[in-house]
Structure formats: C-alpha cells, structure tokens
Amino acid sequence: MIDHSETTQALLYDLQKAIGGEVKFDPLTRQLYSTDASCYQVVPVGVVIPRDVDDVAAAIELAHRHQVSVVPRGAGTSVSGQAIGPGLIIDHSRHVDRLLEINPAEHWAKAEAGMVLGSLNTALRLYHLMVGPDPGSTPMATLGGVAGNNSTGMHSVKYGMLVDHIREVDVILADGSRANFGPRSPAQVAALAQQTTLEGKLYREIPPLVAHYRPDIAARYPRTWRNVAGYNLNYLLADQEAGRPFNLAPLIVGSEGTLANIVGVTLNLVPRPRYTRLMILQFDNLRTTLEIAPFILEEKPAAIELLDRFFMRLTRSHAEYGSRLERFIQGDPQAMLMVELADDDPAAMAAQAEAIERRLRRNGYQGRVVHCTADDEINNVWVVRKAGGGLLMGRRGDAKPWAFADDATVPIDQLPGYAEAIEQACREAGTEASFFAHVSAGCLHINPVVNLKTPAGLKLMQTICTSFAEIAIAHHGTTTGEHGEGLARSYFNEKLYGPRLHQAFREVKGLFDPDNRMNPGKIIDAPAPWTPELLRFNPAYHTPYTLTQTYLDFSADGGFAGLVEMCYGQADCRRREGGTMCPSFRATREEAHSTRGRANALRAAMTGQLGPDGMTSREVFEILDLCLECKACKRECPSLVDMAKLKYEFLAQYLAKHGVPLRSWLFGHIHLLNRLGSIVPALTNWVYRHPLFRWGLDRFLGLDRRHALPPLASFTFQKWFYHRPHPPAATRGTVILWDDTYLTYNEPEVGQAAVRVLEAAGFAVKLMANRKCCGRPMISKGLLKDARNNAAHNVALLAPFAAQGVPIIGIEPSCLTTFRDEYPDLLRSNEARLVAKHSFFIEEFLTDLAGRGELDLKFAPPQKPRHILVHGHCYQKALTGTAPVLKVLRLLPDTLVEEIPSGCCGMAGSFGYEKEHYEVSRTVGE
Numbered sequence: 001m002i003d004h005s006e007t008t009q010a011l012l013y014d015l016q017k018a019i020g021g022e023v024k025f026d027p028l029t030r031q032l033y034s035t036d037a038s039c040y041q042v043v044p045v046g047v048v049i050p051r052d053v054d055d056v057a058a059a060i061e062l063a064h065r066h067q068v069s070v071v072p073r074g075a076g077t078s079v080s081g082q083a084i085g086p087g088l089i090i091d092h093s094r095h096v097d098r099l100l101e102i103n104p105a106e107h108w109a110k111a112e113a114g115m116v117l118g119s120l121n122t123a124l125r126l127y128h129l130m131v132g133p134d135p136g137s138t139p140m141a142t143l144g145g146v147a148g149n150n151s152t153g154m155h156s157v158k159y160g161m162l163v164d165h166i167r168e169v170d171v172i173l174a175d176g177s178r179a180n181f182g183p184r185s186p187a188q189v190a191a192l193a194q195q196t197t198l199e200g201k202l203y204r205e206i207p208p209l210v211a212h213y214r215p216d217i218a219a220r221y222p223r224t225w226r227n228v229a230g231y232n233l234n235y236l237l238a239d240q241e242a243g244r245p246f247n248l249a250p251l252i253v254g255s256e257g258t259l260a261n262i263v264g265v266t267l268n269l270v271p272r273p274r275y276t277r278l279m280i281l282q283f284d285n286l287r288t289t290l291e292i293a294p295f296i297l298e299e300k301p302a303a304i305e306l307l308d309r310f311f312m313r314l315t316r317s318h319a320e321y322g323s324r325l326e327r328f329i330q331g332d333p334q335a336m337l338m339v340e341l342a343d344d345d346p347a348a349m350a351a352q353a354e355a356i357e358r359r360l361r362r363n364g365y366q367g368r369v370v371h372c373t374a375d376d377e378i379n380n381v382w383v384v385r386k387a388g389g390g391l392l393m394g395r396r397g398d399a400k401p402w403a404f405a406d407d408a409t410v411p412i413d414q415l416p417g418y419a420e421a422i423e424q425a426c427r428e429a430g431t432e433a434s435f436f437a438h439v440s441a442g443c444l445h446i447n448p449v450v451n452l453k454t455p456a457g458l459k460l461m462q463t464i465c466t467s468f469a470e471i472a473i474a475h476h477g478t479t480t481g482e483h484g485e486g487l488a489r490s491y492f493n494e495k496l497y498g499p500r501l502h503q504a505f506r507e508v509k510g511l512f513d514p515d516n517r518m519n520p521g522k523i524i525d526a527p528a529p530w531t532p533e534l535l536r537f538n539p540a541y542h543t544p545y546t547l548t549q550t551y552l553d554f555s556a557d558g559g560f561a562g563l564v565e566m567c568y569g570q571a572d573c574r575r576r577e578g579g580t581m582c583p584s585f586r587a588t589r590e591e592a593h594s595t596r597g598r599a600n601a602l603r604a605a606m607t608g609q610l611g612p613d614g615m616t617s618r619e620v621f622e623i624l625d626l627c628l629e630c631k632a633c634k635r636e637c638p639s640l641v642d643m644a645k646l647k648y649e650f651l652a653q654y655l656a657k658h659g660v661p662l663r664s665w666l667f668g669h670i671h672l673l674n675r676l677g678s679i680v681p682a683l684t685n686w687v688y689r690h691p692l693f694r695w696g697l698d699r700f701l702g703l704d705r706r707h708a709l710p711p712l713a714s715f716t717f718q719k720w721f722y723h724r725p726h727p728p729a730a731t732r733g734t735v736i737l738w739d740d741t742y743l744t745y746n747e748p749e750v751g752q753a754a755v756r757v758l759e760a761a762g763f764a765v766k767l768m769a770n771r772k773c774c775g776r777p778m779i780s781k782g783l784l785k786d787a788r789n790n791a792a793h794n795v796a797l798l799a800p801f802a803a804q805g806v807p808i809i810g811i812e813p814s815c816l817t818t819f820r821d822e823y824p825d826l827l828r829s830n831e832a833r834l835v836a837k838h839s840f841f842i843e844e845f846l847t848d849l850a851g852r853g854e855l856d857l858k859f860a861p862p863q864k865p866r867h868i869l870v871h872g873h874c875y876q877k878a879l880t881g882t883a884p885v886l887k888v889l890r891l892l893p894d895t896l897v898e899e900i901p902s903g904c905c906g907m908a909g910s911f912g913y914e915k916e917h918y919e920v921s922r923t924v925g926e
Helices: 006-018 027-032 053-065 117-127 143-149 186-193 198-212 214-220 233-242 286-297 309-316 319-325 346-362 375-386 388-393 412-429 455-474 486-512 559-565 583-588 595-606 618-625 632-636 643-658 662-668 670-677 681-689 691-701 717-723 741-745 748-760 776-780 784-803 813-827 830-837 842-851 874-879 883-889 915-925
Strands: 022-024 046-049 070-073 088-091 099-103 108-112 166-172 178-181 261-268 275-283 303-308 335-343 369-372 435-438 443-446 734-738 764-766 808-810 839-841 866-870 895-899
Touching: 006 022, 006 046, 006 053, 027 046, 027 595, 027 618, 053 070, 053 088, 053 166, 053 261, 070 143, 070 261, 099 117, 108 117, 108 143, 117 143, 143 261, 186 198, 198 214, 198 233, 198 486, 214 233, 214 486, 233 486, 275 286, 275 346, 275 375, 286 303, 286 335, 286 346, 286 412, 303 309, 303 375, 309 319, 309 388, 309 435, 319 375, 319 632, 335 346, 346 369, 369 375, 412 443, 412 455, 455 486, 559 595, 559 643, 583 915, 595 618, 595 643, 618 643, 632 643, 632 874, 643 784, 643 813, 662 670, 662 691, 662 776, 670 741, 681 691, 717 741, 717 748, 734 748, 734 784, 734 813, 741 748, 748 764, 748 842, 776 784, 776 813, 784 808, 784 813, 784 830, 808 813, 808 842, 813 830, 813 839, 813 874, 830 839, 839 842, 842 883, 866 883, 883 895
Parallel strands: 046 088, 070 088, 734 764, 734 808, 808 839, 866 895
Antiparallel strands: 022 046, 099 108, 108 261, 166 178, 166 261, 275 335, 275 369, 303 335, 303 435, 435 443
C-alpha cells in the first residue's frame, strides 16, 4: 500500500509540483519497479518518470532534501539487483533518451542516459561505426545502465569494457547539482578544486586519495582485466602514471549509481567490421574445451563463446531456438565453442580460419569444424547464444538456475582448474550448474539450480555464493566480470579487495555521497545476498490469491502461478527493434505495458501485495487490457511466458465477478452477428456505413467511428462452395478446409482461391457444414465457458477425421492457432490433442508437400515480374514462423518474395476498433 508517512507524503507533494514528467507512488507501480532481471525484490517508495534532465536534477535535489535515497534505472536488465532499492526510482528510459550528436570524423557520439544501446548502434550504421562493447541486453539496455554497470559482452577480447571507450559523462550529483566529468588539465583541476561545490570537493579530494592508496591499487586488483567489481581507481592511477589528463568519468563508469546519476554519455566509437564469420567446434569434454581456448586466442579472434551440454539440451526443447541449434550442431556434444572472426577483408578472415584450424589440429583437436560465412547462418548462431539466460530461466518448476553467482572471471589460463573446482563445489552442494558465455575473457556464466522457496534452497544459495567467490579469488580472478556487484556480489567486495582497498572505496563513496543516498547497499556496506527479505522468492513466499480452478490447463507450467513466475525480468519484451514482442510497450514505452510488467502485476496480485481482491481488481485489468494477445511472447520470450493465455484466464475470472460488457459479448459472438447480417448483406453494409449508426456505436459501445466496419460479402463462402459446378476428381484423398467466420461472411474469395489450389493439388475439399465458430473471438474477450462449448462441438466433428489422418486446413491463423493452442487447454482431452496434431496452416500443408516433392501445381507466368511483400500474421510468427508462407509464395514463377521486417499491425481482432485503444492501435501499426 502507499506509504503515508509524513516524509513520503511531503516528497510526493513536492515532486508533483516540481516535475514535468510522471510521479507515481501507487501500490501497483511500486510493485512493477520492485524487480529487475535478478532474483531480488525491493519495493521502492515511489517512481519518477522524468520528462527531461531538469526533472532528473529536481527529483534528486528533492530526494536529498527529504532524506530519501535514489535508484537510477534504465531498462531494468540488471541481473545482480542494481536497478532496485527502497528509495525513489528514477526511470530514464521513456523520455531522457535523445541522441545528441554523432561525430563520424572523430569517431564519437553523445546521447542521453535513457537511449537504448541497440538504437544508437542502428543510427551509427550509416557511418559504418558502432559502440564496441555489446552486452547480450543490447536491444533493451540503456546507455546509462550500460555505463553504470561498465558493461562489456562477447567481443570484450577485441573491444574491452565500456570504461575503455568513455570520453565524458554528464551526471547529477547527490545534492542535485550537475557536473560533467571528462579529461581535465592540471590547471583545470586546480581551478575546479577552488570551488566550494560538491564537484569542487571531488577535484580536491580524489587525487590525493588515489596517491594515498597507490600501493594497494597497484597490488590488489584481480589479475584478470575483465573486472566490474569495486570502483575504477586503477584507471585513475593508470592515467596519472601515464601523464594523461585527470578524468573522473572512469570512476563513474561501473559505480552502479552509487556515486552519481548518469544523465548523458559521450563514447568513443569503433569501425564496424564489414565481414564476420564463425567456426563451430564440438567437444566431448569440458576441460579439453577450456584448455584449447588459449591456442585459439593466439590467432586473435573477435570472440570465443561456450555452450555446454546442459544449455544445448535445454535449447532443443524450445520451439524457436531448438530448430536453430540443429542447423549447426550434430549429436550430443559435452560442449561447443563458437569462434568469431571479424575483418574488412574476407580473404584475410579465410586465412585466419585456416590458421586456427591448423593450430587446433596440431594441439589434438579431432572434431568437426563448421564454418558459417553467410549472414543468416551467423545471425542464427548468435540468436541461440544470446538467448542463454532466458532459456535457462525457462525451466519449469520452483528450482531455477538463478544468476546470483554467475559471472566470476579468472585469467584464461586458470579456466580449466576453475571450472573443475566449480563443478566439484556444485556436486558437493547437491546441485547442477550450466556453463556458457565468454571463454575468450575467462568469464563463464554459471547458473546453479536452486529452489529459493525452501530453507534448504536458501542455505544452498549461501553455500554456493561463498564457494564461488572463494574459488574465483583463489584462481586470481574477480567475483564479477560482467554483471556487476549489486545486491548479488557487493557483500564479497572486501574479501576480493582486502580491507584497505575496500576502505578506499568507502572513502570514495563518502566524498561523492556523504549522506549515503545514491543507490545505497551496493558495492560497499552491502547485506548478504541470501537475505530472505531481499529475495523475490524465499521460504515465506506464497500465492494465496492465485487462480486454482481455471478454464485453461496450466498443469504443464505448475499452475497459473507457475506460468506467471516464469518471467524473471530479462526484459526482451522491452525491445524497440526486431521481432514482434511486445507491441503495446513499443507504442507507450511504459513498464506496465511490457510482458514483464504484466507478469509482475499478476504476481503482486497473487501474493496479496494488492490486497485480497487484486486478482479481480480494475488496476490489474487495465494493465492487461493493452495486451494485444499477439502471442509473440510465447515464441520470442526466452522463458516462454505466454501472457495471452494468462490474460484470457484473468479476464474469465474478472468477468465472473464484474459481469460481461455488452461490447465484449457482441465481439465474442461476432459469428452470430455476421450470420444475421448476411441474410440481407446490402442493407447491413448500408447500415454499417451510415453516420448515425457509427455515431451510435461510438457513443454507446465505444467502437471508434474512425474505423469502418468490415463489409459483408454479397454471398457467403459456403453458399458458393455448395452451389459451384462439380469439382475435379480427387487423386490425393480428402482434406477438411476450415471456413472461418471472416472467410465465410467477409472474404469468401480467399476461401475460393484456397479451394482451387487444394483441388488443383489433387485433393477433395470437405467443409464442416454444421461447425461452430472456432471460439477465438470468445477467448480473446475472456468468454472461456462459451469457447469451451464451441471447442467441444468442433472437436466432436473433427476428431473422427483426424483419427483417419485427414488434414484440417485453415486460412485464418487465429482460428488454426485456437485448434492447436487453446483446444487442448480448454478440453484437456486426447481428442482435442489429436485435432491439434492434424491442424495445419494452408502454407504449412503446401510447403510440406513441396518439400517431399508431392506438390504438382502449374502456375501461369505473370505478364511482368512480380514483387510480393509479406506481412506475417502474429499467430503465424508465434506458432510456425513465416518461413512456410514465404516458401510457398516462392513457388510462383518470376516472383520476388520479401518479408516486411514488421511487428504487430495493431488491429488484434477487435482491439483496434475499440475507442480507448484507437491511438495505441495506430501507433503499434505504424
């Protein structure tokens, strides 16, 4: 509930007066921002979504005045808990995201903190430049978060970490004042040190602090260069010893918002390689895999990435990524390496690949080498690799491979012994771990499987955290080489650096933030990472208000709550480019409208954080309302959170309490309206077009008058089918064509074309004359009881044909998806599963025939070459991908077929017609 303390209310009042952006202290928003991509959860006092940098400064100044801590946040992709805290969350990602300048001649760019790294790289393509570090979260992560974490990525062996590319940072200091940290001459440092401001104090005190702790800085930093633990005093010392200008920017990078709030960054850029290629190596032994890596490094590759057997087997079980993995892996190896080469000269890369293979053979490698040189082959491999964390978290059940101790990093010559010690520690603890990621930098992601809902799991977490830290330090490494300290690893900072250097960090923190208001509890003075109150799941966690009696079958997910809990916050749903997920977030950029936001809202409701009526509350309904039910999350979310399914069930329970609105009933039973209207279609269409009728729909049903209703055809498809001349004799057997509501009443010409194609292919086409609507419109409106009745009726008709192997062919993806996705869940019967198994999109069916050489169709050549652009249906993408429709269209002679790189069209059934959704629908479509 809202904190009604005097301090909170005073802060809220002052923020609302001073901030041009949004100020949200309501319970649901606080829950949405209580998690990131980590296993931690801390509910903030409130959230500010600033309109600009002035708002950020005002918010921090007011928080300072009211003695409330501040937590900066971008996309919330941090897996160590850096982006959560009990204070005031400042979300930079929505508005503080401008690209300010690109200087291609000098190879640098400047942008605000909320700009997404992937978006910046897209803008830089024009100049053949890019930001060197490329963390796996590049499509979502903001520059402020990337800088705050000192992010790197799989190409760190070539490009280092972000601190190696930083020129300047613009920050808001703890007292709300502004500063720019960049290279400063001795004269400039002296002048700045004369100021009585907080910035002036830093220029007076930091240089002598570095000098005082010089021996400790020189001796106590880990031997591995890839290290994001502590503060970067070693960079300041290196500048000092090399005679370079004094620059505080490296100290801010990697400080996790504990020293200052980053509002802008200026980065050096690197040339984008014109060509890349990959070498895929398979191994039967993990130690051998790691021992051979140093030999590969001698040939200076751009990256060496590892996947182990655990990860590969998990990948094979995923609909999207399993088929991708099979393109470059054979059998069941213990581990594999992906070696990337990058250059502007393909011939040089080919020579480099040959040199690596020769070196491998000389050092005993006898396995296969797969060379990937085409762009689609290379992209396919990286798509699988970058899905790593999400795929691991896609594991069903309470035991999850959490990333609380996952990225300790050691010198590469220490990797084999380090990995064996980790495996031994996991065996002794009674759990298993997966290994993947950045062999080239000595950074392995290791995710032991732990059930944090049990006391034993909590104890196991403590054992693993402690063991992993000790093993990494014993192998001259660091506790974190990529994901940062946050709540997960700050506790071990003093063990890593020793008491004197840890004291130096404490003094740095004190100079920047004397009142400990900037993201406290990170890097220094941190609680134990296994503190139950900090964990999203702990032994006290329970879901008293989850849905137990459900219309849909959630047993494969461990119940309704189990599917909700599959979301761990990786934030792939916050992508702004590529794929389809999540359309409404792309339109609004609000956390509440991401798949993660909706999952967090449902979890808060299930656990009682929104009160006993949370699961039927208007607040949760409104968050789910903008879910377009596109099912993109079912395929694109690495942990397979099917938000559309969760929404259907929530709506059914919500309507059971609040009643069914007339508009929902009408749209759910659109087949009845179309059937009645088709008795006199001309009159119906005239009424549909009449301004008075459209005004009435707008006024009383909330159907936006700016959208024309789809006209009814002058005759139905079934009427055409049963009154047409005798079809040709069948030579291939029978298929059932499912004539959906829209095909039947609105677009019969589509059905006619399908019949002609199927009959030309030699099939007898049969319709189900007394079938009912598939139920998709009912499902989308939460009318699951009605949908179940329709499903039972249709399955009873179709199951006997499916039992004989008769294919059920559909034109409308929504309908066929209902057969394959919802019917088994609604009916939970073998008959429903049988119908699902024998249901096919028409393009699937035809492509499969063509692939077997059994499709004998002759097409008349066009008068001139054709160019077909394909916009894939969301449900096509979710179930099969668009490859079948592209393949079948490419059977046409003299025709160029291209897929539009697009997402959701924004209509989503009735969604786009509804007045309250009109603007969002148009934004999604655009």
